[in-house]
Amino acid sequence: MPTVNMNVNGEAVSGEVESRTLLVQFLRETLRLTGTHVGCDTSQCGACVVHVNGVSAKSCTMLAVQCEGADVTTIEGLADGDALHPMQEAFRDNHGLQCGFCTPGMIMSALDLANRNSAPSEQEVRDWLEGNICRCTGYHNIVKSIMAGARAMAAGQGG
Amino acid sequence: MPKDGIGASVKRKEDYRFITGQGAYTDDIDRPGQTYAVFVRSPHAHARIASVDTSAAAAMPGVVKILTGADYAADGLGGLPCGWQVTGKDGPMVEPPHPPLAADRVRHVGDQLAVVIANSAAEARDAAEAVAVEYEPLAAAASIDAALSPGAPQVHDEAPGNLCYDWELGDKADVDAAFAGAHHVTRVELVNNRLVPNAMEPRAAVAEYDRATREYTLYTTSQNPHVIRLLMGAFVLQLPEHRLRVVAPDVGGGFGSKIFHYAEEAILTWAAGKVARPIKWTAERAESFVTDAHGRDHVTVAELALDADGKFLGLKVDTRANMGAYLSTFAPCVPTYLYATLLAGQYTTPKIWCGVQAVFTHTVPVDAYRGAGRPEATFVVERIVETAAHEMGIDPAELRRRNFVPPDAFPYQTPVALVYDSGDYEGTLAAALADADYNGFAARRTEAEARGKLRGIGLSAYIEACGIAPSAVVGSLGARAGLYECGEVRVHPTGSVTFFTGTHSHGQGHETTFAQIIAERLGVDIDAVEVVHGDTSKIPFGMGTYGSRSLAVGGSALSRALDKVETKAKRIAAHLMEASEADIEFADGQFTVAGTDKSVGFGDVALTAYVPHNYPIEELEPGLDETAYYDPANFTFPAGCHVCEVEIDPDTGAVEIVNFAASDDFGNVINPMIVEGQVHGGIVQGVGQALLEGCVYGDDGQLATGSYMDYTMPRADDVPSFTVSTRTTPCPHNPLGAKGCGEAGAIAAPAAVMNAVHHALASRGVSRIDMPATPARVWQALNA
Numbered sequence: 001m002p003t004v005n006m007n008v009n010g011e012a013v014s015g016e017v018e019s020r021t022l023l024v025q026f027l028r029e030t031l032r033l034t035g036t037h038v039g040c041d042t043s044q045c046g047a048c049v050v051h052v053n054g055v056s057a058k059s060c061t062m063l064a065v066q067c068e069g070a071d072v073t074t075i076e077g078l079a080d081g082d083a084l085h086p087m088q089e090a091f092r093d094n095h096g097l098q099c100g101f102c103t104p105g106m107i108m109s110a111l112d113l114a115n116r117n118s119a120p121s122e123q124e125v126r127d128w129l130e131g132n133i134c135r136c137t138g139y140h141n142i143v144k145s146i147m148a149g150a151r152a153m154a155a156g157q158g159g
Numbered sequence: 160m161p162k163d164g165i166g167a168s169v170k171r172k173e174d175y176r177f178i179t180g181q182g183a184y185t186d187d188i189d190r191p192g193q194t195y196a197v198f199v200r201s202p203h204a205h206a207r208i209a210s211v212d213t214s215a216a217a218a219m220p221g222v223v224k225i226l227t228g229a230d231y232a233a234d235g236l237g238g239l240p241c242g243w244q245v246t247g248k249d250g251p252m253v254e255p256p257h258p259p260l261a262a263d264r265v266r267h268v269g270d271q272l273a274v275v276i277a278n279s280a281a282e283a284r285d286a287a288e289a290v291a292v293e294y295e296p297l298a299a300a301a302s303i304d305a306a307l308s309p310g311a312p313q314v315h316d317e318a319p320g321n322l323c324y325d326w327e328l329g330d331k332a333d334v335d336a337a338f339a340g341a342h343h344v345t346r347v348e349l350v351n352n353r354l355v356p357n358a359m360e361p362r363a364a365v366a367e368y369d370r371a372t373r374e375y376t377l378y379t380t381s382q383n384p385h386v387i388r389l390l391m392g393a394f395v396l397q398l399p400e401h402r403l404r405v406v407a408p409d410v411g412g413g414f415g416s417k418i419f420h421y422a423e424e425a426i427l428t429w430a431a432g433k434v435a436r437p438i439k440w441t442a443e444r445a446e447s448f449v450t451d452a453h454g455r456d457h458v459t460v461a462e463l464a465l466d467a468d469g470k471f472l473g474l475k476v477d478t479r480a481n482m483g484a485y486l487s488t489f490a491p492c493v494p495t496y497l498y499a500t501l502l503a504g505q506y507t508t509p510k511i512w513c514g515v516q517a518v519f520t521h522t523v524p525v526d527a528y529r530g531a532g533r534p535e536a537t538f539v540v541e542r543i544v545e546t547a548a549h550e551m552g553i554d555p556a557e558l559r560r561r562n563f564v565p566p567d568a569f570p571y572q573t574p575v576a577l578v579y580d581s582g583d584y585e586g587t588l589a590a591a592l593a594d595a596d597y598n599g600f601a602a603r604r605t606e607a608e609a610r611g612k613l614r615g616i617g618l619s620a621y622i623e624a625c626g627i628a629p630s631a632v633v634g635s636l637g638a639r640a641g642l643y644e645c646g647e648v649r650v651h652p653t654g655s656v657t658f659f660t661g662t663h664s665h666g667q668g669h670e671t672t673f674a675q676i677i678a679e680r681l682g683v684d685i686d687a688v689e690v691v692h693g694d695t696s697k698i699p700f701g702m703g704t705y706g707s708r709s710l711a712v713g714g715s716a717l718s719r720a721l722d723k724v725e726t727k728a729k730r731i732a733a734h735l736m737e738a739s740e741a742d743i744e745f746a747d748g749q750f751t752v753a754g755t756d757k758s759v760g761f762g763d764v765a766l767t768a769y770v771p772h773n774y775p776i777e778e779l780e781p782g783l784d785e786t787a788y789y790d791p792a793n794f795t796f797p798a799g800c801h802v803c804e805v806e807i808d809p810d811t812g813a814v815e816i817v818n819f820a821a822s823d824d825f826g827n828v829i830n831p832m833i834v835e836g837q838v839h840g841g842i843v844q845g846v847g848q849a850l851l852e853g854c855v856y857g858d859d860g861q862l863a864t865g866s867y868m869d870y871t872m873p874r875a876d877d878v879p880s881f882t883v884s885t886r887t888t889p890c891p892h893n894p895l896g897a898k899g900c901g902e903a904g905a906i907a908a909p910a911a912v913m914n915a916v917h918h919a920l921a922s923r924g925v926s927r928i929d930m931p932a933t934p935a936r937v938w939q940a941l942n943a
Contacts, residue, residue: 018281034187035180037411039359040444044867047359075180088178092170095836099666100177101359101411107178122880129875133867135359135412136666138843138904139875141836 006067008033009077017064023057024048026064027074035075035104039133046132049105050074056112058131075104078111086156087111087149096145098136106132106142114150118157122147164679168832172685173670182409185363185380190437193365194223196427197283198440199273199290200449201265204299204521204860205312208263208292211273216289221282224434225290226426227273228262236429239420239485240394243492244637245517247324252517255315257485259395259422265294266314266484267521268862269449274426276438299521299860303458303479306520314484314519321519323482323491328499328575329512337473337510341464345547350929351535353456353481353854354847355870356528358665360411361447366427367437374402377428381407381693382417382663383703386640388695390420390488396429400695403428407693410665414844415527416451417665418705419488423450448865453854454528456481457494457535463508463543469551469558473510476502476539480517483524490526491517496636497532497624503573504540505584505620505798506562511574521860527705529844529905530623537621541910545617549921555914556592559620560585566888577624579796580898581888587799587822588620594820594882595802603804613807613922614817617914618800621907625899626711626795626890643790644708645700646716648677648724650783652769654762655687661701662713663692667901668833669709673717675829676895680721681761682748699786707899710829711795711890718894719787727783728764734775735759735767795890795898799823801842803911807919812938814850814916820882821907826890826898834900838883841904847873848905849912853931871931 005014008031015030027033027050038060039047048060051073078085087107090096097103106129113120113128120128125146126139134142163169176182213225239257246252261272273290277283300306300314306321314321338344365378375398381387384405391405392398410417427438442450458479464472480494499513530537544562548555563584564571571579592598600616607614627633630641645661658673674688691697704713725745732750733740742753751758767774768783804818821838828834851871855863864870889896909930916932917925925940 020281028187032189033180034184035182037184037360038186039361039411040867042444042866042868044872045359045444075178079179084178091178092174095171095832097174097177098668098836098840099359099412100173100182100409101184103177104180123876126875133359133872133874135357135414135844135872136840137836138839138841138873138881139878140839140880143875143880 002065004064004068006070006072008072009074019065021064022060023062023064023067024059027059033074033076037101037104039101044133046109047102047105049108049132051108051112056109075107086152087114090149090152091145094141094145094148096137096142102132102134106134110146110149113146114153118150118154120147120150163685164675165829167675167830169671169675169685169830171668171671172674173668184360184409184411185365185378186441188365188378188408190365190367193437193439194276194278194434195280195283196274196276196430196438196440197287198271198423199275199287199292201268201270201272203265203294203296204268204301205297206265206294207297208261208265208272209295210293212291213273215291216275216286219282219286219289221278222275222286223278224276224430225273226430228258228260231258231260232262236397237395239422240390241486241491242488242639244639245324245326245491245495246637247326249325252324252491253318253322254486255317259425267523268860269523270484271422274430276430276434301521301856301858301860303481303518303520305858306518307479314521318519323517323519325516326495327512327514331512334473334475334510334512338464341472342467343465343551345463345543345550347461347543347546348927349459349461349539349542351455351457351459351538352848352930354454354528354852355448355854356414356416356451356454357872358412358414358416361442361444362417362421362423362451363441364424364427365437365439366431368431368435370435374404375428375431376404376406377424378406378408379424380410380417382410382413382665382705383701384663384693384695385661385701386703387420387424391425391428395425404696407663410663413665414529415454415531415705418703419452419526445866448870449523449862452487452524452526453483454525455535456525459539461539461543463547465547465551469553469561471506471508471562474502474508476513478513478515480515481520481522481525482517483520483522485524487524487526490524492637493527493532494535498536500575500577501533501536501622501624502540503575505564505622507564509574522856529841530902531706533623533902534906534909537619537906538910541619541621542913545914555618556588556597559588559618578793580793581891582796582798582824583886583888584620584798586886587824590822590884590886591800591802591820594822594884595804595818597802600804607806613809613919614804615915615917615919616802616804617911617918618802619907619911619914620800622796622798623902623906624794625707625797625902626791626893627706627708629791629793641790642702643788644702644712644716645698645786645788646713646720647699647784647786648717648720650724650765652766654683654765656681656683657689657691658717659691659698660713660717661698661703662709663704667704667709668830672710672829672833673714676714676717677721683761707797707901710895710897711893711899712789712791714895714897715791715893716787716789719789720785723785723787724783727779727785728761730775730779731764731767732759735773792892795826797823797825797898797900797903799903799907801907801911803915805912805915805919807937809941812934812941814932814937816846816879816912819879823885823900823903824888825885825900827887827896828885834885835883837900838904839881841902842881842908843873843878844905845908846878846912849909849930849932851877851931
């Protein structure tokens with residue numbers, strides 16, 4: 001079986017995988033980072049979104065071996081100790097989650113948007129979320145959360 | 160009031176673990192020595208199983224065990240039970256056997272007939288593909304019409320003509336007499352489209368057997384673990400409850416689909432005893448589509464009789480409801496007692512008749528999905544009322560006002576068995592119309608027309624029966640269980656509190672809402688309260704979460720348990736302060752002797768209860784831990800009005816929701832932030848039903864919409880933000896005055912959206928369009 005090496009949440013990791021092993025399986029089953037979820041088998045729902053080299057990616061649609069040498073960030077890598085990331089705070093403050101299953105993917109996807117656009121409009125947020133499905137919130141509070149989170153991130157960088 | 164008490168939009172206590180990726184869902188659980196299960200499922204809608212050959216599969220790498228329907232039958236265990244018996248005109252419903260693993264016939268695509276257990280999920284999947292099943296395909300009846308047609312393929316030999324029951328409510332002759340005097344009769348034909356609930360977390364289970372204790376443990380994605388333990392233990396596997404633990408950990412959404420006892424739960428538990436290793440099964444999404452119970456699927460003809468002033472004289476509703484291939488746990492009550500009983504809506508309609516034929520088809524079983532019967536009833540009532548208004552040239556809001564049950568008429572006995580508890584229907588109508596700027600619609604329509612767009616506005620004044628349910632009432636209607644709730648308040652020696660609830664939170668925020676009630680009542684900090692749910696080994700008993708019942712029933716059990724805690728604590732406080740019990744007052748966490756400055760804190764009383772050195776030990780036991788069971792006196796009746804405004808592009812048929820306003824009466828509200836979130840989510844499921852979602856079976860029983868590539872889930876860019884508000888008439892018969900809020904959006908929204916769509920299309924001569932009103936359907940209707 002091939003060995004894969006990558007950097008996950010700032011730590012060098014390696015593991016033996018089958019060539020068919022998906023990145024999400026490597027994260028969940030080998031590394032036991034179970035915050036990244038699987039909600040479908042057709043790359044539609046976005047519950048599995050992580051960052052690969054700083055850009056959001058659906059970890060159900062990448063092979064683990066494709067990430068050789070890559071920097072991978074998962075939901076577990078966002079908070080700095082007890083200090084939550086501003087986007088995490090924004091989801092809590094704006095009730096941007098209910099069951100929590102889509103939430104890690106939503107937050108990781110939102111971060112990528114905020115990195116590209118520090119003040120997205122409501123329509124820009126809604127368009128960006130095309131690849132993330134939530135069944136609980138009706139998106140109303142997710143959209144609010146992401147707009148607030150992006151603002152907080154921008155303010156943090158400015159200060 | 161403490162800052163985190165009743166009425167405050169407290170940020171949720173449960174969120175930290177979810178936003179940091181530390182939620183613990185069933186698939187996140189790994190047990191030592193764990194194996195993996197994959198089910199072998201029928202690719203045919205209907206077939207005889209000629210043979211199952213597992214020899215090649217059994218020889219594949221990593222395979223631990225393969226079990227078939229024949230193995231299950233040989234063990235002499237039970238079938239999956241149905242929890243509700245409906246008695247129709249011709250006697251009790253037909254209740255065919257429902258084997259957890261099919262042995263001789265498969266009856267829908269996805270019906271399971273064997274399970275492969277292996278050391279890894281990949282090995283189990285590979286081996287499952289190597290199980291050689293020889294099928295003799297049979298003709299299928301994949302729709303209500305097909306199943307009821309003469310000579311239709313039979314789903315069950317026990318059910319001639321595929322009829323489960325033919326049921327009615329009301330006196331048809333009486334209603335016909337009312338129609339004879341009508342000034343106007345409005346008739347509508349409606350399809351309530353079949354939906355797939357699609358909680359984002361696929362169903363999953365982990366089962367294990369401990370040889371030392373002979374205890375089975377099942378972790379499962381359930382809304383009601385005690386119910387699963389009871390059904391699976393007593394009726395299916397014949398395991399005693401004291402050696403069967405069911406845990407529903409963090410659950411990623413349910414919407415009804417995780418109420419039911421599913422075959423995979425029983426098969427995994429049974430198999431865990433045989434292999435003596437833990438077994439995990441996690442559904443793939445494609446598997447969820449063909450095994451999770453679906454929702455809705457009604458075909459209805461309704462007629463409303465009105466007098467010259469628009470007063471409703473009578474309503475006749477004739478419905479055929481799809482049960483699917485087997486009776487799921489609560490399926491029979493959905494199109495009967497949760498449907499026909501709501502057909503009075505918010506109105507004083509004096510005479511109502513409803514007939515329902517429940518039909519078996521070669522499709523996935525249909526059961527309760529968010530709202531369960533009440534969305535279907537609301538869709539009938541609100542579509543026909545709106546249609547009647549337009550036909551008679553009466554403003555739809557005005558027609559509703561003329562027929563509302565007035566605010567001073569409560570309790571109000573409807574002609575369809577229910578007694579409404581409280582409400583102010585004109586109040587919620589007025590609030591929703593104001594938020595929707597109903598009076599400004601004509602100008603907006605003119606402006607839209609100038610841009611070439613068709614604009615419409617639609618109302619939905621819904622009512623639901625929630626707080627399910629008074630046990631004696633539902634028992635008389637065929638429920639095979641009581642529907643009370645249980646709560647245990649355990650005060651710890653230093654005054655912190657753990658609350659054990661028989662309800663289950665899978666997104667509803669119980670850990671926060673219940674903690675607010677406790678903080679309010681006991682004067683403790685909300686951080687000193689922990690809410691525990693979802694584990695039969697920790698919680699005395701529980702009926703779970705569905706039917707917007709958790710606060711109205713589970714919260715009432717909490718309230719009663721808190722009463723007991725307060726009573727006992729007052730006796731301890733009286734002893735400590737050498738006062739009479741009758742003189743003890745309790746507020747803000749302090750017990751005081753009335754008229755004096757003597758007081759003792761709640762924490763001191765709690766410590767005294769557990770360290771009883773100074774204690775009335777001869778009259779009172781130590782400890783401060785109280786349990787209450789609460790059986791509701793009546794259903795609760797949340798109600799309100801939703802108003803939707805749409806704009807349609809006639810060139811493409813695309814419907815855009817440009818405004819949506821909701822005013823809801825949920826009784827007293829504990830956490831407004833959580834309540835608004837429930838309404839938002841419900842509305843989007845309702846919008847999904849109206850515009851996007853439709854479960855489609857081919858005539859051969861193949862599911863055409865079996866993935867997110869084909870089944871259109873609402874996405875962020877399909878919907879706008881919403882204007883939601885609440886107006887309160889407290890529930891008069893439970894201690895919190897709460898009615899429930901979980902299902903309202905999904906109940907109200909479809910009719911509001913479809914009324915708006917019909918309103919927009921009426922100017923182009925379109926009189927009927929069915930859900931989902933996709934661009935293709937709208938365009939075809941415009942160009943017919």
